[in-house]
Amino acid sequence: MRMKPIHLALALLLSACGGDNAPEEKGPPPEPAANVQTGQKLAAEVCAACHGEQGISQQEGTPHLAGQHAAYLRSALHKYKAGQRQSEAMAGIVEKLSDQDIIDVAAYYAGLPPFDGDRNPAKADGVPAVANPIEQGQQAAAACGGCHGADGHSAMAGTPHLAALSQDYLAKAIHAYKDGSRQHQIMAGMVASLDDKTIGQIAAYYASLPLKGTGKADKGDAAQGKVKSEACAGCHGADGNPGDPKNNPALSAQDAQYLASAIRAYKDGSRKNEVMPGIVANLSDADIDNLAAYFTGQERAAPPPVARPMGAKEWAERCDRCHGPNGTSQVARQFPRLAGQRMEYLQQALHQYHEGKRKHSTMERMVFPITDAEIEAVAAWYSRQK
Ligand code: HEC
Ligand code: HEC
Ligand code: HEC
Ligand code: HEC
Structure with missing residues (x-):
């Protein structure tokens, strides 16, 4: 079968994304069979204490899970389990989860409505301008x-x-x-x-x-x-x-x-x-x-140019390429949703990539030149999107 141009473009994009994302040349594999009810029970018993009843977290540093892609949630949980992603809070939790638990609980959270942004505690203040x-x-x-x-x-x-x-x-x-x-x-x-x-x-x-x-x-x-x-x-x-x-x-x-x-x-x-x-x-x-x-008596040549900071929207244009329009994640399943995510969690995640504490070659490359002020602005921007 010939690929439609859009699928071809997507396949090229995915294959250009670095070793962490398996290129999905033949389209994404089917979602594994999940028992959403078992997932819901597990979520209520174990996860809700931190991630909230409906996957909307009220806790600083703890991300919302509602409406996140199941494939991304599974990948995150497996990374905690394998020690590729460090979190004291999550380490003890994932230890006890079987592969089927992970499939079930991810399917449950993926089916919940994502955070609508209105209750975002950070929403009241504007996206900070990046000072020059x-x-x-x-x-x-x-x-x-x-x-x-x-x-x-x-x-x-x-x-x-x-x-x-x-x-x-x-x-x-x-x-x-x-x-x-x-x-x-x-x-x-x-x-x-x-x-x-x-x-x-x-x-x-x-x-x-x-x-x-x-x-x-x-x-x-x-x-x-x-x-x-x-x-x-x-x-x-x-x-x-x-x-x-x-x-x-x-x-x-x-x-x-x-x-x-x-x-x-x-x-x-x-x-x-x-x-x-x-x-x-x-x-x-x-x-x-x-x-x-x-x-x-000699003329001065211009010195190396001084880096110009970029505002939140300018950064977001680069990020939306994978994370979807305004971070709503419609591009592919392995790119997490950023829209409406807690601001301080996004900020923390970006710092972790920047400092190499959270390993991911694509994201580390993306945030390599970013400054603290730009991280704050782009995190504020995505946390305010619906
Ligand atoms: C003690 C509090 C706590 C409990 C209980 C907990 N979590 Fe977490 N979870 C966290 C924190 C804090 C983070 C952010 C860690 C980080 O920065 O990597 C997190 C991160 C995650 C992430 C990564 C999300 C992302 O956007 O990358 C997933 C997925 C997740 N938790 C799922 C679960 C599931 C499923 C359960 C129940 C089985 C659970 N968590 C129970 C505190 C908790
Ligand atoms: C009262 C006059 C005066 C003021 C005000 C002043 N400077 Fe200077 N500056 C000098 C002189 C004289 C030198 C040469 C000193 C030397 O020989 O090391 C100098 C040298 C320098 C140099 C070294 C240049 C080179 O080519 O190595 C820098 C950089 C500099 N100043 C920055 C500043 C900054 C920043 C301020 C304001 C916070 C300031 N100066 C305020 C008089 C001043
Ligand atoms: C091996 C490399 C090297 C060579 C060769 C060299 N310089 Fe320098 N020069 C430097 C460095 C490095 C500095 C900065 C030192 C400092 O911070 O004080 C400097 C600083 C200077 C400054 C001070 C500039 C300022 O803005 O304060 C002058 C003047 C200068 N050099 C003149 C000369 C002259 C004249 C010669 C040839 C006779 C020469 N240099 C050869 C490396 C060199
Ligand atoms: C080439 C594709 C691509 C681009 C462009 C990209 N990302 Fe990502 N991003 C990913 C992937 C894949 C992940 C999941 C990585 C992981 O598992 O740690 C991710 C994860 C994230 C996370 C963690 C989300 C969470 O829930 O923990 C944040 C925050 C993020 N990206 C922000 C950004 C920002 C801001 C930009 C623009 C500066 C950007 N990304 C550009 C592919 C991309």
């Missing part, structure tokens, strides 16, 4: 603009431009001032009260700004500096735009006086570093001015 770290960084950097310029382009000779340095280098530099491994009295005071999150946001902000134009040096010979700069090119790039800007800062278009003073600080030992002091040890005063004149 760049915007938050801009606010947190208000106090830095006086010296480093409102756009990260400093107007004070001797003070570095921060625009278009890489996010990682900026964060590292701020941490170094904070923990004293890079000594500078003014900067130490400026960053003393910043927490890790804010440092990350400020770094994202400056890294997202372009550094336009080039600098001018009032001393030094750029042509001679270019000759000397061959020793620097391996790390900082021939034109001061490094191949690995995370670790090696860009020097192009940087303030000339700052470049010279930074090199002198490595030379006299007041700025500590494993590589730089050895490299600049034999540079003369004239060499240093020449190098600064050369690098300040």
Whole structure:
């Protein structure tokens, strides 16, 4: 028999989903014969205490089971039983369940009406917007603009431009001032009260700004500096735009006086570093001015782009591909329903995949790049769908 295009597309989708999902090339196998009444009895005696009378859980961290696919419920129970999925609450329960118990109880819960969302305790408050770290960084950097310029382009000779340095280098530099491994009295005071999150946001902000134009040096010979700069090119790039800007800062278009003073600080030992002091040890005063004149005259290339966070709906578009429109799970039986599920349970499950505590190659890949704020938003989104 020829496959209809839609079945073919589904088969391709399923086979692309990774090793955990057996590709169902010949269509799903028939549901095993179940005794729903036995399942109901077992549910009332054992499961209802946590999962609720009708499979609607009132307990934090305990998922609703009503209306979930029987195939998914069976697979989840077998995973607990085999120790592939860890849960203290479920471990003791599944130990006593036979394969037939699992078939019966899964069929019972699958036949119950799913949570309608109206009684969702989390429904009242809206889906949180995912804050943009760049915007938050801009606010947190208000106090830095006086010296480093409102756009990260400093107007004070001797003070570095921060625009278009890489996010990682900026964060590292701020941490170094904070923990004293890079000594500078003014900067130490400026960053003393910043927490890790804010440092990350400020770094994202400056890294997202372009550094336009080039600098001018009032001393030094750029042509001679270019000759000397061959020793620097391996790390900082021939034109001061490094191949690995995370670790090696860009020097192009940087303030000339700052470049010279930074090199002198490595030379006299007041700025500590494993590589730089050895490299600049034999540079003369004239060499240093020449190098600064050369690098300040080069144009800055854009650093690696700063990751833009995605909102709940944008994420959900990726997830609905398997979990069905709005998480209502109409695609295939092994993709669990997410619509109306308890928010904190969804959040917890996503964190477990993210940290590798709940093993599933497809889901681990899906949530690999997700941030905590995005997990919260997408969990809130699905918990509010009917
Ligand atoms: C002591 C409380 C408790 C009892 C009793 C209990 N469960 Fe659970 N169950 C939980 C908790 C908590 C979780 C979430 C665990 C996790 O994060 O993996 C869970 C998860 C599950 C899941 C996974 C659902 C999903 O969406 O992945 C299934 C299926 C399940 N339980 C079925 C049952 C069945 C069937 C029974 C009765 C035979 C039962 N449970 C009894 C607390 C309980
Ligand atoms: C009073 C002026 C002043 C203020 C305000 C100021 N800075 Fe600085 N900043 C400096 C000077 C001067 C240096 C060069 C210090 C050195 O030689 O190590 C510097 C260096 C830096 C560097 C290192 C750049 C590089 O290329 O290695 C970073 C990053 C930085 N500042 C971030 C900040 C942040 C973030 C704030 C606001 C919280 C801030 N600064 C506020 C004067 C200031
Ligand atoms: C082996 C790699 C390597 C080479 C070669 C190298 N650098 Fe560096 N350079 C670094 C690293 C790493 C840093 C950041 C160190 C830190 O955090 O203090 C740095 C920092 C600097 C800074 C400070 C920039 C800032 O924004 O604060 C200047 C200026 C500098 N290098 C100039 C030079 C010059 C000039 C040469 C050639 C004579 C050179 N470097 C060669 C790796 C290198
Ligand atoms: C390629 C198919 C696919 C995509 C895309 C996908 N999932 Fe899944 N998802 C699955 C499968 C299969 C499972 C069951 C895994 C297991 O048994 O642990 C699952 C399980 C889950 C669970 C656990 C449900 C429960 O009841 O315990 C959550 C939560 C979840 N996915 C959320 C998401 C989110 C959010 C996205 C989008 C970022 C997403 N999924 C994208 C296939 C997918």
